[in-house]
Amino acid sequence: MDIIFEKVSYVYQKNTPFEHQAIQNLSFHIPSGAFVAIVGHTGSGKSTVIQHLNGLLRPTKGEVRIGEYILSSDQKIKELKQLREKVGVVFQYPEHQLFEETVVKDIAFGPQNFGVSQNEIEARTKSAFEAVGLSEELRERSPFDLSGGQMRRVAIAGILAIQPEVLVLDEPTAGLDPKGHREIMSMFKRLHRENELTTILVTHSMEDALEYADHVIILDHGTKYMEGKPEEVLIQKDKLQAVQLDVPEIIQFLFRVENIFGVKIPYQGQSIVDLASELNRLIRGDGSSE
Amino acid sequence: MEKRIVTFRNVSFRYRESLPWVLNNVSFSINADEWVAIIGHNGSGKSTIAKLMNGLLTPQEGEILVNGTPVTPETIWEIRKNIGMVFQNPDNQFVGTTVQDDVAFGLENRGFPRKEMVKRIKQTLLQVGMEAYTLHEPHRLSGGQKQRVAIAGVLAIAPQVIILDEATAMLDPRGRLEIMETMHHVKEQHNVSFIMITHDLKEVVRADRVIVMSEGKVVEIAPPRDIFAKKEKLQQSGLDIPFVAKLVDELTKLGTKLSKEPLNHDELLEELWTLYLKR
Structure with missing residues (x-):
């Protein structure tokens, strides 16, 4: 699924004293199967972009196209549920969203909501355990008894079990130790490669953008500041430092x-x-x- | 001998009898005015140490001394005056509706007279570089600014020890830098020990000493230079080594003789330049 932002603007709390323009006239194109890093400091509009990707927000102006789905200010899309099945978002600290009694129930929650059959759910949870490197011995444990790194994996497995075509990752390794960081990032890289999963990584880490992405978009104040191959964009020291980023x-x-x-x-x-x-x-x- | 501000003597802790030990026979001490980093993999017991230090948890075995006083249910209120904590999520620790109210909270709880409160709020916000935000709403600040206000709130009660429990984990690189600079600035003006629990190796490099935790045990206590010289041990403990240390390792394998373990770009480049001139 290609993702196209066409002159997208978004204003929070429009026509109130708290009105705030989060993104402005933003255009970019993410081809199907790409691994793109979106980088920018706090307040640059990254989270607002993410929320457009699965229809949590609709543009105030402009158009977002995700495959065949179109989001714009004047049309509410009917197939929102379908869109959310195709675009899986791993939010920051996803383990805060765990709620079920057992690990396996938590992972199955997503596919169940999308009406996947019980047999199929069983097969998907099994492969989700494998994909995130969780032992199946943990199936019946409470997710709240697990370590932080394991909880993060359970949350990610829950998204993978939905089998999205696009995976959006918002700072997926925040708070993990270096080993956990490496393991989780290589897992995403492998999923991207093996399943041709379109992957969008939102990150502060220039190191990760350089190592994992094949395209990078730099945001500043809600606009696109730079875009291109990581090895070409991430060497422009003066330009990056001007928006408080480092090479x-x-x-x-x-x-x-x-x-x-x-x-x-x-x-x-x-x-x-x-x-x-x-x-x-x-x-x-x-x-x-x- | 230097004054010891915090001492752990053979401390062991577990949450329940049926669960494994989170800390297993841990001993170390931290000197007055020292900057100590505690590193270790997730679940290695780092945060438990912080919680034991100010009596949020009580060990089953061993003894913890703060300023020579054992931490017991009777002494914790006195001890908490001397230990300030800054936590990971800046949004979970605000109570005031303005920055100054928030800094005032700790002072109010301790019954400081108004005049003294006003003075301290002004002083500490100045020290963390947030004096221009006195009347701002905390939740509208950036992550780095929020954590600086949290540090000001802790500084206001003039503790001898400030523990930062992964206080930079949720910040962007700029926010992290702000906190490190704030800490240096505070250190120049106060006699205070910093205990920084972190995964960020750039932060570790600036500490006086590093405690490496693994599986609830102390595996190493040494200055950062010595810690990063023991790369294998670090990696075994699930930790990473900084870019410069990795590069030094590879250079050494190629027969480049570096005299000390460089910690940062400047130190490494200086040594390389010297070798270049002698070629």
Whole structure:
């Protein structure tokens, strides 16, 4: 499902003293099967964008197209439920939404609401357990007895069991330790690759945008500030700093190397291992990186 | 010898007898005016330490001393005057309708005279750089600003220890930086110990000492430089190592001889430059 924002504006509490324009004339196109990172500091309009993706909000102006579904100010879409089945949103701290008595009931809640048959639900919960790396031994446990990392996985499994075509992730690793962060992010990467799941990652982390996304959209004050391939956008230090964002640490470091040594090592997605050998050549005075 | 402000002696804790130990024979001490980071995987017992320190939880075994006084049901009220806490979610800790009311809350509870309250509110908001927001509504502030107000509220009661329990986890990078700068600023003006529970390695690097927790046990207590030199141990504990430390590791494998364990870009680049000049 392609996602198209066409000159979208959204105003909260319109015609009241609290009126607030959250996004303004925003256009972008996310092709089916892409992995896109949406980056911006607090208040840049990221959450408002997310809420348009599954029809929680309708644009004040402009149009949002998600596959065949169209959201605009003057038409309420009839197939809202269908849309929400196709676009799965993992909100921030999704474990706060767990409520069922057992893990397996919580995961089954979504598909049940969409009228999926009992046999099918059984099959889907089974593969959701596997996808998020949860042991099936936890099936009958209360989700509230689990650790934070496990609860997060249960919540994500509940979304995956709906089998959406688009997965929207709002800061999915906030509060997790580095290992949990890595595990959850590689899981999303794998799901994206294996199931051609269109994935939209909303994040503060430039490192994650660089590592996982194949396209990045930078928002500022509700407008699109930059857009493009991560390795092209995320190296524009001055432009990013102007909107209080930083370039990823590896790129920061390469800038410093250039300042000090007068030699540019371009960022080409190299790993730390590659970078170490480039630096090693540099300090030994091999001209190969000049 | 330096003055010890918090001491854990062989402390063990579990929530119920049927459940495993959350903390298992934990001992450490924190000095007056020290900045200590506590790191560890989710569920390693970090936050439990914070809750034991100010008597929100009571250990089944061992002893906790704050300022030389054991933490007991009789002493916790006195002890809580000396320990301030800032929690993860800024929205869960506001009570006032304006920034100044919020900072006033702790002072009111402790019965400070009005004149003193006004003085302290002004002072502490200035210290956290929020003096321009005195009459603002807390819920309209950014995450970083909210946490700065929360720090001001804690500072106002002049505790000897401030615990920040993942206080930056929900903030964007700019908010995190604001908090780190605020902490440095406060540290310059007050004699206060900071205990920072965090996953963010950039924050750990700035601490005087780091306590590494794993599975309810202390696995390491050392300055950050020594901690990051033990990369395997960190990774075994489910933690990451900073970019610079990883790069140093790879450089060392290639035969580059670095004299100390660089912690940040400046230190690493300085060493590389020296090697470059000597090539």
